[in-house]
Amino acid sequence: MIELKNVTKSYEINKNNIVVALNDVSMKIGEGELVVLRGASGSGKSSVLSLIAALSKPTTGEVIVDTKQISKLPDNFASEYRRDNIGFVFQKYNLITTLSVKENILLPLVPLNPDPDDADEKLTRVMEMFKISHKKDAIIKNLSGGEQQRVAIARANVNEPKIIIADEPTANLDEKLSLHFIEMLKELKKLNKTIVIATHDPLFFGLDIVDREIEMHNGAII
Amino acid sequence: MILTPEVLAIFILNTIFAFFGIIAFYLSVKIYLNWDLSSTSKAQYRLEKQSYLAATIIKFIFIIKVPLFLFFVFTLDKISNVLTGAMCGAGVVDATDTGTALFVLKIINLYIFAYWIALHNEDVKHEKQPFLKQKFAFFIIAFFLFMAELVIEGVMFGSIEIDKMVSCCGTLYSSTSTSAISSIFALDTSLLLYMFYGIFLLIVVFYFLKNKYLFAISNALFVPISLITLIVFFGTYIYELPSHHCPFCFLQSDYYFVGYLIYTLLFLGTFYGLVVGFVESKKEDKLKSYKMSLIFNSLYVILLTSFVMIYFIRNGVWL
Numbered sequence: 001m002i003e004l005k006n007v008t009k010s011y012e013i014n015k016n017n018i019v020v021a022l023n024d025v026s027m028k029i030g031e032g033e034l035v036v037l038r039g040a041s042g043s044g045k046s047s048v049l050s051l052i053a054a055l056s057k058p059t060t061g062e063v064i065v066d067t068k069q070i071s072k073l074p075d076n077f078a079s080e081y082r083r084d085n086i087g088f089v090f091q092k093y094n095l096i097t098t099l100s101v102k103e104n105i106l107l108p109l110v111p112l113n114p115d116p117d118d119a120d121e122k123l124t125r126v127m128e129m130f131k132i133s134h135k136k137d138a139i140i141k142n143l144s145g146g147e148q149q150r151v152a153i154a155r156a157n158v159n160e161p162k163i164i165i166a167d168e169p170t171a172n173l174d175e176k177l178s179l180h181f182i183e184m185l186k187e188l189k190k191l192n193k194t195i196v197i198a199t200h201d202p203l204f205f206g207l208d209i210v211d212r213e214i215e216m217h218n219g220a221i222i
Numbered sequence: 223m224i225l226t227p228e229v230l231a232i233f234i235l236n237t238i239f240a241f242f243g244i245i246a247f248y249l250s251v252k253i254y255l256n257w258d259l260s261s262t263s264k265a266q267y268r269l270e271k272q273s274y275l276a277a278t279i280i281k282f283i284f285i286i287k288v289p290l291f292l293f294f295v296f297t298l299d300k301i302s303n304v305l306t307g308a309m310c311g312a313g314v315v316d317a318t319d320t321g322t323a324l325f326v327l328k329i330i331n332l333y334i335f336a337y338w339i340a341l342h343n344e345d346v347k348h349e350k351q352p353f354l355k356q357k358f359a360f361f362i363i364a365f366f367l368f369m370a371e372l373v374i375e376g377v378m379f380g381s382i383e384i385d386k387m388v389s390c391c392g393t394l395y396s397s398t399s400t401s402a403i404s405s406i407f408a409l410d411t412s413l414l415l416y417m418f419y420g421i422f423l424l425i426v427v428f429y430f431l432k433n434k435y436l437f438a439i440s441n442a443l444f445v446p447i448s449l450i451t452l453i454v455f456f457g458t459y460i461y462e463l464p465s466h467h468c469p470f471c472f473l474q475s476d477y478y479f480v481g482y483l484i485y486t487l488l489f490l491g492t493f494y495g496l497v498v499g500f501v502e503s504k505k506e507d508k509l510k511s512y513k514m515s516l517i518f519n520s521l522y523v524i525l526l527t528s529f530v531m532i533y534f535i536r537n538g539v540w541l
Contacts, residue, residue, distance in 0.1 A: 060264045074349065
């Protein structure tokens with residue numbers, strides 16, 4: 001489903017300072033797989049995620065998702081691809097703290113201008129799935145870290161994306177909340193979502209729901 | 223040389239346009255020569271990023287240049303207040319050797335810029351950007367006309383001498399004048415009117431037949447015929463003076479700036495008409511262009527005809 005072919009990603013700060021984030025990386029991730037990208041900071045995990053999400057383009061090589069070469073998509077089509085296929089879970093949640101739970105979860109649907117009944121049905125479904133219905137009208141800044149994480153995951157799923165991308169999702173959580181997050185991942189796995197997590201949290205290593213761990217170091221797969 | 227605030231604004235904008243235009247030209251040449259969408263090389267990915275930059279620069283230059291034509295006309299009109307003998311923009315255009323050439327070039331560029339924008343808008347609707355090379359190749363050619371316009375514009379404003387007496391529009395647009403413009407008055411007015419309404423009728427017929435090439439050609443023909451008919455016939459009814467034919471005076475406040483409306487309607491109507499024939503697009507987009515062209519051209523014809531009809535109803539005679 002997801003394939004990276006000989007991908008190189010470098011960031012040119014100036015002519016004498018080029019940072020190579022990924023160096024000739026190739027990998028395949030199957031549909032419904034839960035893959036953990038592990039490695040120290042700067043190993044290239046987040047670069048892989050941003051390429052899969054079409055947030056950036058490789059310097060060389062190909063990124064293919066469902067036979068579509070997403071690394072060649074023009075910007076407006078890359079936005080459509082993200083909207084239709086990707087659910088993001090960020091380290092710092094990236095919620096709008098002055099809006100309510102409901103408003104935050106519905107944000108990804110705004111560009112689609114959905115029928116209100118349809119949007120309401122989707123909202124109810126994800127809120128129940130991630131057990132946040134009781135906080136529907138609460139303002140984000142009044143929620144605990146764990147609750148904010150639930151809202152972030154609900155928001156990532158409201159579009160029913162095929163791929164969930166999580167970048168250090170437990171970095172801001174204590175162990176108890178991290179275990180809650182792993183429980184939520186199990187729910188997503190049941191829905192046959194393809195999940196790619198970049199983390200250096202040892203909690204994820206050796207987990208039964210994880211299909212594969214890919215170790216990265218200095219922009220390469222070990 | 224004349225340096226009013228309006229001329230200074232045009233000079234400053236032209237300098238900015240030239241600077242960014244040269245960058246876009248350099249990138250366009252690179253893209254045109256090296257583009258290979260199937261490649262996943264570093265050079266191609268770099269070109270893809272540069273194509274966004276170049277397209278953005280060109281788009282914004284042209285989006286500003288199109289309405290700036292009206293500002294240019296407005297500036298000519300304003301300058302006429304300080305030129306001895308000039309009553310409107312016509313006197314300013316005639317004040318230098320380059321004025322008429324600049325005006326014609328500006329009209330040509332107006333359609334070229336608008337065409338590029340239409341081509342670009344169509345191109346970015348497709349994942350594979352099928353018109354990408356075409357639009358940059360077109361810009362490479364357009365760039366020279368664009369730069370020529372900037373240079374001639376500088377030369378024109380630079381060579382206007384305030385203390386020199388110029389001709390007024392009454393002299394320039396008269397059948398007794400010896401200027402090149404005066405030759406149009408030798409044309410038979412009835413024949414011109416048959417051509418004007420005849421071509422408009424063809425536009426309507428080809429709209430219903432949905433023949434894109436004939437529709438576009440009719441629109442292309444409609445531009446010069448409309449301008450000539452406007453000068454020779456309709457202008458006199460706008461001014462309600464049988465001897466006044468100036469295509470600039472009705473841009474002034476005395477005529478409620480109606481000239482801006484007249485020229486904008488003609489430009490929009492014929493531009494959409496040309497888009498139908500020269501830009502490949504989806505059926506619904508093409509139908510939209512057909513419709514827009516017909517609406518604007520119809521409004522143009524109705525507006526001009528109304529001046530004649532209102533005059534006749536009021537006075538019971540033709541001019």
